[in-house]
Amino acid sequence: MQKLKGIKVLLVDDEPNILEFLEMGLQDEGFEVMTAQDGMMAVTLAKQFQPHIIILDVMMPGMDGFEVCRMLKKSENVAIIMLTAKDEVDDRVKGLMLGADDYMMKPFSFEELLARIQARIRNQFPNLMEEVVHGPFRIDDRRKEILYNQRVLELSTTEYELLKYLVINQGLVLSKAKILDKVWGYDFGGDENIVEVYIRSLREKLKDKEHRLIRTLRGSGYRVDL
Amino acid sequence: MQKLKGIKVLLVDDEPNILEFLEMGLQDEGFEVMTAQDGMMAVTLAKQFQPHIIILDVMMPGMDGFEVCRMLKKSENVAIIMLTAKDEVDDRVKGLMLGADDYMMKPFSFEELLARIQARIRNQFPNLMEEVVHGPFRIDDRRKEILYNQRVLELSTTEYELLKYLVINQGLVLSKAKILDKVWGYDFGGDENIVEVYIRSLREKLKDKEHRLIRTLRGSGYRVDL
DNA sequence: AGTAAATATTAAGAATTCGTGATAATCTTC
């Protein structure tokens, strides 16, 4: 498995045992870890420590996880994974989770948490991975730039997000529904046609006239071949 | 002027005013700063945060500065500067200070503290010194001046702070929300438009007619390219 | 080949975001 270097993780939970358990485990994996036991502390620490990712328990005395998530998402570029007990998950909670990037139900295995963290990092900070270069593509997320054959592509935000998603999942077939979910968000009401429109725009900018780079798999979706 | 980058400082004092004053000043100088208001917290934070240097007030309720110093010096590789009120300094205190690397008597000027910190760092972490020239920009934080191509820019305070923030984070995309947070403060109530207005003013003074120096990334923010 | 479904292409208008100049409010300085 790939090792991530210099990734900062902030753990927030009111149970010291869990906190310590996770802290030791993550440090062992090479993460830089800090911990907070309540919401206020979490917000303060997040501003100071500037973590890449926050593992955030929903149920806490005082300011709860939702509140913390809302406050930080506004201004900080950080991935948030929410933790919740299994029996707390109803629709209301699910709704509130939406600000987060991912969520997990307790109890979970440490391996699972690790996998989720890696997935988040890959998604949100692909430049921190040792592998930033996907064939002729180079994704620089901090600059919000994608290079194709050493040339900067002039992309709108949506085009950028879409191409990034496609390239990162290079080799996989991605259905339009899935693309819509990931790039436009689960609550996008419009037609799937918009994906086609954007794919076309990307192909044009990539001079992919023959559709060899971004392949159409009729009935299944699209796939980037490198 | 030489600048220190990535130096972590932990401030420990029970007076929030002093704490805040020093924190802002040091952050302004480019240090990574965290704060603690009592001895217990200081020890906990020191273990997690692994600061290069600790500024430690002697007189605190609960665990006092000596105690904290003793505990940390045993196991952590950290420089400690102790702070004490002038009238507390007798021979007994001097004796106890010996564990520390340096000490200062209150009141002291910020400049003095800076000098001491720099001296300590030079001594204990000589490999961390760095020059602060960002391409054609030279930021002189003591004079609150920014030079662009050897010319002094005539900037208002806000313009100065904004340009400094942009230049220091050169190459990164900074959202307007984030800029507001960092330059105007988290509690600024107004509209994000003010960022646009100031960006415009900076572009004018930088003669950046083509927006090549300060680029707009529509929907994402701004980015300085050097 | 004929047909239906899926995808591609295009263009137009809706919506959003940004830039700009004017102006009001606030703070400084003499």
Place this chain on the structure above:
DNA sequence: GAAGATTATCACGAATTCTTAATATTTACT
């Protein structure tokens, strides 16, 4: 307290981006 600089607000036009919808083309299947 007048003059000047600075900061903040506002409104509107310009520019870009997003979305939709209508039409064309391709593909799969009978």
